[in-house]
Amino acid sequence: MTDAETMEIALTVNGERVSRTVLVRRHLVDFLRIDLGLTGSHLGCEHGVCGACSVRLDGVVVRGCLLLAVQADGCDVVTIEGLDQSGEVADLQQTFVARNALQCGFCTPGMLMTAAELLADPQPKTREEIRTFLSGNYCRCTGYHAIVDAVATTLDERVKRGGGHG
Amino acid sequence: MADKAQSSPFARPNSYVGRTLSRTGAKRAVAGRGRYTDDFTLPRMLHAAFIRSPFAHARIVSIDTAEAKRPPGVALVMTGAEVAAMCTGPWVGTLTCFPGMKSAPQYPMAVGRACWVGEPVALVLAETRAEAEDAAEHVKIEWRELPAATEKATALEAGTAVIHPELGDNLAFRKTIDTGGVEAAFAAADLVVEDTFDFGRHTGVSLEPRSLLASYDQGTGKLTITTSSQCPHMIQRVFAQTLGLPDHMVQIIAPDVGGSFGLKIHTYGDEVAACAAAIRLGRPVKFIADRLESFVSDIHARENRVKARMAVSKSGEIQAFDIDVLSGAGAYSQYPRTSVFEANQILNITGGPYRHRHFKARATVVYLNKPPTSQYRAVGHPIGNSVGEHLVDRAAAALGIDPVEIRRRNVMPDDGYPTVTASGIKLKDLSHQRCIAALVERMNYAELRREQARLRATGIHRGIGIACFIKGTSPGPEGYYGTGGAPISLQDACTIKLEPNGGILCAVGVTEQGQGTDTIMGQIAAATLGVPMESVRVISGDTDAVPYGGGTFGSRAAAIGGEAVLQAARALREEVLSIAGVLLQAEPSALDIVDGIVIDRASEAKRMPLAEIGRIGHFQLGELPGSVQPVLSHTRRFRLVEDLYIFTNGIHGAYVEVDTDTGFVRLLKHWVVEDCGRVINPQLADEQVRGGCVQGLGGALYEHCLYDDAGQLTNGSMADYLVPMAAEMPDIEVVHVETPSSVSELGAKGVGESGTGAAPAVVMNAINDALLPFGARVTAQPITPESILVALGKI
Numbered sequence: 001m002t003d004a005e006t007m008e009i010a011l012t013v014n015g016e017r018v019s020r021t022v023l024v025r026r027h028l029v030d031f032l033r034i035d036l037g038l039t040g041s042h043l044g045c046e047h048g049v050c051g052a053c054s055v056r057l058d059g060v061v062v063r064g065c066l067l068l069a070v071q072a073d074g075c076d077v078v079t080i081e082g083l084d085q086s087g088e089v090a091d092l093q094q095t096f097v098a099r100n101a102l103q104c105g106f107c108t109p110g111m112l113m114t115a116a117e118l119l120a121d122p123q124p125k126t127r128e129e130i131r132t133f134l135s136g137n138y139c140r141c142t143g144y145h146a147i148v149d150a151v152a153t154t155l156d157e158r159v160k161r162g163g164g165h166g
Numbered sequence: 167m168a169d170k171a172q173s174s175p176f177a178r179p180n181s182y183v184g185r186t187l188s189r190t191g192a193k194r195a196v197a198g199r200g201r202y203t204d205d206f207t208l209p210r211m212l213h214a215a216f217i218r219s220p221f222a223h224a225r226i227v228s229i230d231t232a233e234a235k236r237p238p239g240v241a242l243v244m245t246g247a248e249v250a251a252m253c254t255g256p257w258v259g260t261l262t263c264f265p266g267m268k269s270a271p272q273y274p275m276a277v278g279r280a281c282w283v284g285e286p287v288a289l290v291l292a293e294t295r296a297e298a299e300d301a302a303e304h305v306k307i308e309w310r311e312l313p314a315a316t317e318k319a320t321a322l323e324a325g326t327a328v329i330h331p332e333l334g335d336n337l338a339f340r341k342t343i344d345t346g347g348v349e350a351a352f353a354a355a356d357l358v359v360e361d362t363f364d365f366g367r368h369t370g371v372s373l374e375p376r377s378l379l380a381s382y383d384q385g386t387g388k389l390t391i392t393t394s395s396q397c398p399h400m401i402q403r404v405f406a407q408t409l410g411l412p413d414h415m416v417q418i419i420a421p422d423v424g425g426s427f428g429l430k431i432h433t434y435g436d437e438v439a440a441c442a443a444a445i446r447l448g449r450p451v452k453f454i455a456d457r458l459e460s461f462v463s464d465i466h467a468r469e470n471r472v473k474a475r476m477a478v479s480k481s482g483e484i485q486a487f488d489i490d491v492l493s494g495a496g497a498y499s500q501y502p503r504t505s506v507f508e509a510n511q512i513l514n515i516t517g518g519p520y521r522h523r524h525f526k527a528r529a530t531v532v533y534l535n536k537p538p539t540s541q542y543r544a545v546g547h548p549i550g551n552s553v554g555e556h557l558v559d560r561a562a563a564a565l566g567i568d569p570v571e572i573r574r575r576n577v578m579p580d581d582g583y584p585t586v587t588a589s590g591i592k593l594k595d596l597s598h599q600r601c602i603a604a605l606v607e608r609m610n611y612a613e614l615r616r617e618q619a620r621l622r623a624t625g626i627h628r629g630i631g632i633a634c635f636i637k638g639t640s641p642g643p644e645g646y647y648g649t650g651g652a653p654i655s656l657q658d659a660c661t662i663k664l665e666p667n668g669g670i671l672c673a674v675g676v677t678e679q680g681q682g683t684d685t686i687m688g689q690i691a692a693a694t695l696g697v698p699m700e701s702v703r704v705i706s707g708d709t710d711a712v713p714y715g716g717g718t719f720g721s722r723a724a725a726i727g728g729e730a731v732l733q734a735a736r737a738l739r740e741e742v743l744s745i746a747g748v749l750l751q752a753e754p755s756a757l758d759i760v761d762g763i764v765i766d767r768a769s770e771a772k773r774m775p776l777a778e779i780g781r782i783g784h785f786q787l788g789e790l791p792g793s794v795q796p797v798l799s800h801t802r803r804f805r806l807v808e809d810l811y812i813f814t815n816g817i818h819g820a821y822v823e824v825d826t827d828t829g830f831v832r833l834l835k836h837w838v839v840e841d842c843g844r845v846i847n848p849q850l851a852d853e854q855v856r857g858g859c860v861q862g863l864g865g866a867l868y869e870h871c872l873y874d875d876a877g878q879l880t881n882g883s884m885a886d887y888l889v890p891m892a893a894e895m896p897d898i899e900v901v902h903v904e905t906p907s908s909v910s911e912l913g914a915k916g917v918g919e920s921g922t923g924a925a926p927a928v929v930m931n932a933i934n935d936a937l938l939p940f941g942a943r944v945t946a947q948p949i950t951p952e953s954i955l956v957a958l959g960k961i
Contacts, residue, residue, distance in 0.1 A: 025296065039205040040198020042424070044373045045457040049884035052373055080198030093196040097188050100853050103680030105195025106373040106424030112196065127897070135893040138884070140373050140425045141680055143860030143921075144892040146853055 009073040013038070014082030022069045029053040029064030031072075032079055040080035040109045044138065051137035054110035055079050061117050080109035089116045092154045101150035103141030111137045115151045122158035130155070174911075175693035175732060176844065182689040182699060183912075186849040189685045190704070191422070191678070200422045203377035203394050208450040211379070212241050212291040214440045215298035217305050218459060219280030219287055222314035222535035222877025223327065223497075226278055226307060229288060233304040239293040240301045242447055244439065246275030246287055252442045254410045257433070259499030259538075261650030264506055267339040269499035270330035274408070274435030274442070279312075281329055281497030282537050283878055284462025286436045291443050291451060314535040316877040318469065318494030321532035329497055329533050338495050338531040339506040343513055345588055348526040351486035352477045359560040360475030364946035365549050367469035367494065368869035370542055371889055374424020375460045376434060380441040381450035387411070391441060392419045396431045396677055397717030398709045403653040404433045404502060405441060420707035423679040427861065428542040429464050430679075431719045433501055436463060461882035466871055467508060467542035469494035469534075470549050474516070476557040477524070482565050482572045486524035487517040487588070489553065493531040496538035502652040505539045506531045510646075511546025511638065514591050517554040519598055519634040519815065520576040525588035535877045541719070547637055547923030548862055548947075555633040555927040556934070556945065563938060569632045569931070570611060573817075574602055577634060580905075591638070595915075596815040597905045598634060601839045604901050605632075609819045609837045622939070628834070631820035631932025635924035636813050639721035639916030642806030657805035658727040659713035660734040662691060664742065664798040666784045668762055668777030670697060672735075673705040675715015676727030681918060682850035683723045687731050689846055690912065694735035695742075696759030697776060713801050721916025724846060725812055726804055729910040733802035741797060742779050748794055749782065750774060804910065812907050814915045816840030818859075818928035820896075824936040826958055829951030831867065831933055833896040836925070841903040843915035851917045852900040858921025859898050864890040866926035866947050 010019040013036060020035055027046075032038045032055065044052035046065045053064035056078035083089055089112055095101070102108040111134065118125070118133050125133070130151050131144065139147065176183040194200055231243040250256075256271035275286040288305050292298035313327035320326050321336040328335055352358055378393040389411055395401050398418035406416040423430065440453040455463060470493045477486040491512050495505035509529035517525065562572040577598035578585060584594045605611070611630075618628045641647060643656040658675045665671060672691045678684045684704040692699045705711050715730075716722065739759060746764040747754035750773055758767045764774040782789050783796040790796070806812065819837040824830075838855050845851050868888035872881045881887045898921075906913025926947055933954070934943045942957040955961045 023296075033205075038198075039202075040200075042202070042374070043204070043454075044375075045884045047457065047883060047885060050373060050457075084197040084199075096196050097192040100189060100192065100682075100849050102192060102195055103682075103853065103857060104372075104374065104423060104425040105191070105200045105680060106202065108195045108200075109198045128893075131892040131895070135891045138373060138889055138891060140371060140427065140861065140889070141857045142853060143856040143858075143890075143898060144895050145856045145898050148892065148897075 007070050009070055011072050011074060012076045014078055014085065024068065024070050026069045027065050028067040028069050028072050031069035032064060038079050038081050042106050042109060044106065051110040051114065052107055054113040054137065056113060061113055080112060083112065083116060089119065091157065092119060092150065095150040095154045099146050099150040101142060101146040107137055107139040111139065111147060118151065119155055119158055122155055124159055125155060127152060175690060178693065182693040183846050186847055187685060187689060187699065189682045190688065191684065202374055202422045202424050203379055203392050204454050206379055206392055208379065208381055211450040211452055212293065212447065213295040213298050214443060214451055214453040215290050215295060215302045216286045216436050216459065217288040217302050218462065219276060219283055219285045221280060221309060221311050222283050222316060223312040223329065224280050225310040225312060226276065226280065226287065227310050228308045230306040231288065233306065234290055234301040237297065237301050239297040240290060241449065242291040242443060243305060244289050244443055246273060246277045249274050249439045249442045250277050252446065253408050257501035259501035259504050261504050261646065261652055263646045263650030264339055264504065267506060268333050269338060270333060272498040272501065274438040282535050284459065284537055286439060289439050289443065291447065314877045315533065316535055316873060316875060318471065318492055318532050318534060321534060329535060336533040338499055338533055341510060341513060341529045343525060343527045343589055345523065345525045348486050348488055348524045351524040352488065355477035355485055356480040357478045357561060357564055358475055359478065359557050359564065361556065361945050363472045363474065363553050365468045365470045366870035366948055367466050368865050368871055369461065369464050369466045370427045370429030372425030372427060372429060375455040375457060376430065376437065376464065377454045378437045378440055379450060379452045380444040382445045382448060384448045388415045388417065389441060389445065390417045390419065392421060394423045394430055395420045396426045396679060396719055398677065398707060399675065399714055400654045400717060402709050405438060408438055409441060409445065418709045420677055426679045428719060432465050432503065432540055434463065457884060458882060461887065462537055462879055465500060465540040465542060466496065466537050467539050468549065468865060469539060470508065470512065472512065472549065472553050474553045474557060476561060478561040480565065482561065482567045482575050484520050484522045484576045486522055488526045489516055491529040493529060494534050495531050496536045497533060498538050500538040500540035502654065503540050507541055508539065508546045512550040514589050515547055515636055515638065516550035518587050518589065518636040519578065521578055523588050527589065536873060543858065543861055544637065544919035544922035547635065547919065548865060548926040551633060551635045551924045551927035552930055552947065555931055559931050559934065570602065570606060573632065573634055577602065592809055593636065593813050595905045595908050596813060597841045597903050598815055600903050601815065601817045601841060604903055605817045605819050605837060605839045608839065608899060608901055614821060626823065627826055627936045628821065628823045629932040629934065629936030631928040631935060633818045633924045633928035633931055636815045637920050637923045638811035638813055640725040640806065640812045641720050641722065642809050642811065644808065645810035655714055655716040657803045658715040658730050659801060659803040660727065660730040661713045661799060661801040662734040662738050664738060664776065664780050664783065666780040668701060668775055668780045670695065670702040671705060672702055672731060673712040674727050674731060675712050675717065676723035677707050677718040679718065681854055682847060683718060686724055686846040686850065687727060690728050690731045691735045694732050695739050697762040701762055721918040724914040725907065725910065725916045728846065728914050729804040729912045730802050732912050733804060734800050737800035737802060741800065742776065745779055745783060745794065745796060746774055748790060806909060809909060812909060812915045814840065814842050814920055816920055818924045820928040820932040822929065822932040822936060824933060824954060829954035833863065833894065836896045836898040838898065838921060839901040839903060840920045841905050842917035842920065843905060843907045844913035845902050845904055846914060848902065851902060854917045855900045855921045856898045858919055859925040860890050860895050862922040862925030863895065863929055866929045866949060868948050870948050
């Protein structure tokens with residue numbers, strides 16, 4: 001480690017190559033929101049509990065508030081905007097809207113990011129298993145029932161279709 | 167009037183009222199394209215960070231800001247005194263509707279003295295939030311700690327520090343209700359059940375914290391505030407008054423709001439201070455509360471101890487209630503809504519579903535060196551319902567009557583309205599009997615009882631809870647805020663306009679926080695006018711764009727705002743039909759509007775699209791006779807005229823399993839039957855109930871702001887303050903019984919708080935039902951595993 005306050009980083013965000021000089025103390029989610037204008041990832045607690053800042057880093061869902069931007073140097077980051085554009089969870093997004101599995105929408109990007117992980121390799125799951133899987137994402141509005149419904153419906157359809165992506 | 171019946175938005179075939187439609191904003195949110203306050207940036211914007219009191223009660227001997235001002239990037243440091251100097255005066259959080267109430271004057275930030283841990287003391291404005299926080303560490307404050315009042319039980323005792331000496335003591339408010347005859351009823355009763363209940367202090371924890379972006383135009387003197395708020399006009403009025411600006415030079419914009427639940431209907435000093443800084447500097451200022459400061463600066467709620475008893479006859483007839491409420495407020499009464507509503511509402515609604523005529527109640531609200539308490543989802547109802555419904559269950563158990571049966575015997579009959587409760591509140595249009603019947607059927611109550619008995623024999627201890635409730639919604643201007651003098655409008659309004667293309671703009675004073683207000687307002691407008699949903703756009707959350715209104719709180723949006731939309735849409739419909747009548751040489755009453763087209767009512771022949779009325783009404787006015795001057799924009803208001811509230815009612819059922827070795831509770835299933843009057847969008851109504859239930863379950867089982875004797879919050883983070891997550895929560899079945907309110911044509915009563923108001927009562931009853939064979943019971947919320955083991959005598 002050096003004493004430098006800034007560092008050059010280069011990474012892929014939602015399929016685009018990005019390079020920036022960032023403060024070494026800047027969190028990944030602040031980098032995404034402030035430096036790149038990707039405001040779909042939200043800050044709910046900034047201490048790793050609420051899940052609103054969940055993003056995908058090299059294929060794994062992480063808390064954007066518990067990583068520094070410099071830790072994402074050389075990585076592949078996907079945010080809700082990328083997830084939306086790729087169509088990977090188009091079926092889940094549609095079901096969220098139809099089932100009203102969101103109210104204020106602040107938790108929704110993180111919730112979708114987590115659910116996408118569950119849906120990527122569609123295996124039958126009980127409602128309890130879905131609830132447990134989503135338990136790192138706080139939603140104050142819905143009471144979770146509708147979210148579980150939406151994920152269960154999408155999962156069922158994917159299992160029936162025998163495929164991963166929507 | 168003939169057209170009135172024919173244009174009834176719910177009588178028309180394929181009406182949008184009563185239909186599930188997806189929310190308009192949902193598609194943006196799932197794409198990550200919601201726009202919340204923190205997503206907006208302005209040129210030369212500064213970020214505010216606050217220095218907050220580390221002590222529950224301490225004198226500020228000195229503040230030295232010189233060091234903090236030095237680093238590059240820091241634009242300004244302001245102390246509480248400097249912000250106070252920019253204010254027209256302090257707030258006093260009292261209302262005249264609460265006689266004898268007192269509160270100390272309060273400025274946006276502490277001046278000379280801080281009265282709770284978390285009270286803002288100074289703020290730093292810098293180029294980035296991180297720089298502002300860095301500089302904040304260099305604000306040097308010399309403190310002299312003062313003794314603090316942190317326990318409500320001892321707040322009025324001689325040895326306790328008086329927080330505001332000018333008030334004489336720590337008493338905020340005292341109220342009594344006494345119908346008379348209560349002592350005699352207790353003396354003559356076959357059975358008296360009594361207990362003491364504790365309700366822990368908790369807070370809102372909206373996922374999006376309080377957020378504000380203020381910018382002041384020094385050329386025009388206009389202040390624009392983008393903020394996560396439920397009540398833009400109230401914020402406009404209070405901020406304008408406090409900062410000495412005319413109301414009409416303050417614009418409040420509430421963009422997407424990331425959860426609110428009552429905590430965003432209030433005035434917060436840090437937000438006013440951020441605006442003061444924006445005015446002082448002529449630069450935009452953003453303040454986003456971080457989670458840790460949210461825990462100590464958002465309003466708190468629920469801290470109450472209730473001693474209660476109930477008199478019952480052998481046959482299970484409830485004869486009298488006697489309750490004594492001790493409510494622990496914060497260091498100031500929250501301006502302008504006060505900190506006494508919760509206690510007042512407990513008095514109003516405890517035992518509210520039942521027919522007893524004798525009622526005595528006392529509420530004492532005391533000040534503590536803690537964050538101010540105020541209205542939070544279902545104000546007072548979780549407490550009043552928990553107390554009343556617990557005593558009903560206790561009586562049922564003692565008398566050997568089934569919990570459902572004792573409620574059947576005591577609820578007000580469905581044909582007995584209007585009526586007045588023993589506590590003195592007016593009730594109309596309720597349906598306890600139908601709700602009980604619907605719940606028993608839906609939860610398969612008899613079979614559930616058999617299953618409970620079977621499992622009990624195998625050592626599995628399940629409990630079934632039942633809890634009736636009433637819920638006050640839609641406060642009227644004759645009541646508290648209105649006559650009490652609060653700058654909060656209790657009417658609401660809609661301005662509806664026909665655009666040249668036949669599109670409809672519908673601007674409403676009520677606001678959207680994700681519950682679907684905009685969507686249901688659109689449904690009411692489209693149904694009333696007879697146009698497709700796609701041709702209606704609803705505008706809310708901008709004081710420059712909408713008619714004056716109170717915003718969304720107290721489950722009022724559908725009932726009050728919805729009726730205003732109905733009436734405004736009807737006025738526009740009548741004008742459109744009248745213009746069409748002139749153009750088509752037909753009687754307006756012979757015409758109708760269906761799917762955006764004026765038709766002949768009798769033959770249903772299409773005569774003219776609304777776009778044609780729009781085109782002629784705005785551009786080709788020469789086609790109309792000179793006597794016709796189209797307005798094509800109509801505003802209507804609606805308010806309650808003689809009622810304090812609209813009341814809703816319903817009943818919850820819960821099925822839980824208690825592990826008697828660990829004290830852990832598993833929530834197996836939850837049912838709600840509720841009567842919110844006319845249901846406008848069934849799915850959105852269901853989801854309000856579900857979300858509300860879980861918020862209530864959080865308070866009943868997990869959420870607790872834990873304070874030590876020194877007034878320090880010991881669990882002020884999301885790692886330590888437990889909120890309900892998906893794994894712990896049950897599936898929730900919702901049934902609606904519809905008794906339209908008779909106070910409006912729409913007949914909606916409000917649905918947002920019915921879940922929260924009774925979920926704590928039903929889960930406590932279910933847990934106690936499971937514990938019944940052990941002779942154990944719990945009466946303190948949150949109900950922790952530890953408290954269950956203590957009740958069982960295991961620890």
